[in-house]
Amino acid sequence: MHALSDPVRVAIFAQIAGASCPQTCSNFVNISQKAIPKSTLSQHFKALREAGLIRGERQGVEMRNTSRCTEINKRFPGLIAAIVKAHNIQLAKDTHGSNGRKRTTASRRSRRK
Numbered sequence: 001m002h003a004l005s006d007p008v009r010v011a012i013f014a015q016i017a018g019a020s021c022p023q024t025c026s027n028f029v030n031i032s033q034k035a036i037p038k039s040t041l042s043q044h045f046k047a048l049r050e051a052g053l054i055r056g057e058r059q060g061v062e063m064r065n066t067s068r069c070t071e072i073n074k075r076f077p078g079l080i081a082a083i084v085k086a087h088n089i090q091l092a093k094d095t096h097g098s099n100g101r102k103r104t105t106a107s108r109r110s111r112r113k
Contacts, residue, residue, distance in 0.1 A: 001051075001083075002051070003047045003048055003050070003051035003053060004051075004053070004083060006044070006047075007032070007090075008031060008032055008036065008044055009044045009047060009048060010083070010087045011031050011032065011087065011091075012028050012031055012041075012044055012045070012048065013048055013053055013054065013067070013083075013084075014083075014084045014087045014088070015027075015028070015031070016054055016065050016066065016067045017067040017069050017080060017084055018084070019067075022057070022064035022065060022066045023064070023065050023066075024062045024063065024064060024065070025038070025041055025042070025045060025062070025063050025065070026062075028041055029041065045063070045065065048065075052068060052072075053067065053068060053072070054066065054067055054068060055067075055068055067080075
């Protein structure tokens with residue numbers, strides 16, 4: 001589960017796991033607050049594939065990614081759902097803060113000081 005220790009990889013995996021169809025790598029260029037270089041995305045996908053969390057299938061020049069949730073749930077029931085739920089809770093906290101209001105970039109900067 002080390003592959004899911006990176007917040008960007010968790011976001012990528014959560015989106016793939018929640019999708020009803022294969023996702024191409026280009027869908028994830030803006031997965032976080034800032035654009036992610038293609039080379040960095042490639043490394044994230046490699047880590048997820050090597051961990052056995054996703055399956056990549058080349059179709060022409062695109063790589064189509066699907067989750068292996070069914071296989072993982074057979075071996076570790078409830079694990080994927082717990083990971084995705086934890087990610088969504090953290091995402092909501094990061095987006096709305098503790099007071100429930102949506103945070104702006106300026107408010108995030110002021111909290112860091």
